[in-house]
Amino acid sequence: MIQQITSSSENIFKDQFRNNLLKQFSRTDIINLSSHENPKVAFYFFKILLVKYPQECFKVLMKNLDNKKTLVISTSYDTMNEMTVPEAMMFEESKKSIFTKEQKKELFESILTHIETRSYLEGYVFIYLLEHQNHPDPKYYPYVKKLLTRNASDFYFDNMALLDYFANYKKPQDSLIIKDFLKKNIFEKGAIHMNISVEYIxxxxxxxxxxxxxxxxxxxxxxxxxxADDIFFEFEDLTKATIQYKTERAKELIKKITYDTKYKSSGNFLASNEQIYILLKDNDKSNYFAEITNDLKHKVNKVKMDTIINWNNRWNYPPYNSSKAK
Structure with missing residues (x-):
């Protein structure tokens, strides 16, 4: 049976195979095989453990935290991903969420305090930070600070979770660290409309x-x-962030976004003026940027405006107040 698991035989997914397996292997066998040297075998028996003996899963996972062997698993109906054994175990557990609050905390601390050797598990750290960002624990401060001052993650949501958690310590002496992190992440990988620095500012x-x-x-x-078209505007966040500042430099930046930037359409029509006009009408409460807003008012196309507003209402995405924009 072990050989069939290692060879990824189709039989291992059949109920009959699993029923026979449960007859052949005891509870202790299943626990031990969940730490098998072959990652396919370990993960297969861990999934059985989740169903039959879930109370044993946490100990097995903790035992395998330093197991860097990898396997490819299905993460959705049409995607496959390569993961280490503990990553695969944590992914599978997340479907059932059987770990207690205390166990999740212990797991988080085990990874965070050994992040140099367990960096492949940092995804769990970021998820935990995101879930607890409003109440940062003082004892994690030196570890979170070290993570923030190292080279940033390649992933937007990881960086955002880390930054928000750290910023919520609200230590005045950290302002320069946060600013430096924001400056470095101007060049973060990923789509330009999801830049962590712009989002945070x-x-x-x-x-x-x-x-x-x-x-x-x-x-x-x-x-x-x-x-910049009827469906999407890449600089929505940049425009919104700039509007927060009521200064001449902010006004100049809005002018650059509006007049000096080149745009294209991947939708039904080009709509940079309309997108920017809607954002200004909805977010410039003090009318500080009225000079630009009034200029755009004479350039926008009402049909395009209505199309954009209807699109956002249709998808329940309300960044704009349609009554103000018209």
Whole structure:
């Protein structure tokens, strides 16, 4: 039976095979085989353990945290991903969520305090930080700080979870660390409309952060062509973040986004003026950018405006107040 599992035989997915397996292997056997040297065997028996003896799964996972052997598993109906054995175990457990609050905390601490040797498990760390960001634990501060000051993750949501958790310690001495992190992440990998620096500044518009928006535009945006059509506007977050600042420099940046940036359509029509006009109408409560808003008012196409607003209402995505934009 072990050989059939290692060879990924189709039989191992049949009920009859599993029934025979449960007759042949005892509870102790299944527990031990969940730490088998072959990753396919270990993961197969861990899945059985989750169903038959879930109370044993946490001990097995903790025993395997340093197991760096990999296997490919199904993560959805049409995707396969390569993971280490403990990653695969945590993924499978997440479907049933059988671990207690205390066990999840112990798992998190075991990874966080040994992150240098267990970096392949840092995804769990970021998920835990995200879930507990509003109440950062003081004892994790040195570890989270070290993570933040190292080279950033390649993943937007990982970085955001880490930054939000760290910022919520609200230590004045950390302001320079956060600012440095934001500056470095101007160049983070991934889609330009999901830049962590822009997103964070949009929600926390401190005066000292504004130069980062200017640098983002100059080094990531200037001279290139970006999407602005009826369905999508790549600089929604950048526009919203800039609008938070009521300064002449902010006004100049909005002008660059509006007048100096090249746009293209991947939808039904080009709509940069309409997208920016809607954002200004909905977010500039003080009318500080009225000069630009009034200029765009004479350039926008009402049919295009209605199409954009209807699209967002249709998908229950309400960044705009349609009554103000019209």
């Amino acid at each position: 949009k929600n926390h518009p401190k005066p000292s952060y504004f130069p980062i928006l200017e640098e983002f535009y100059d080094k990531r945006v200037k001279g290139k062509v970006y999407r």
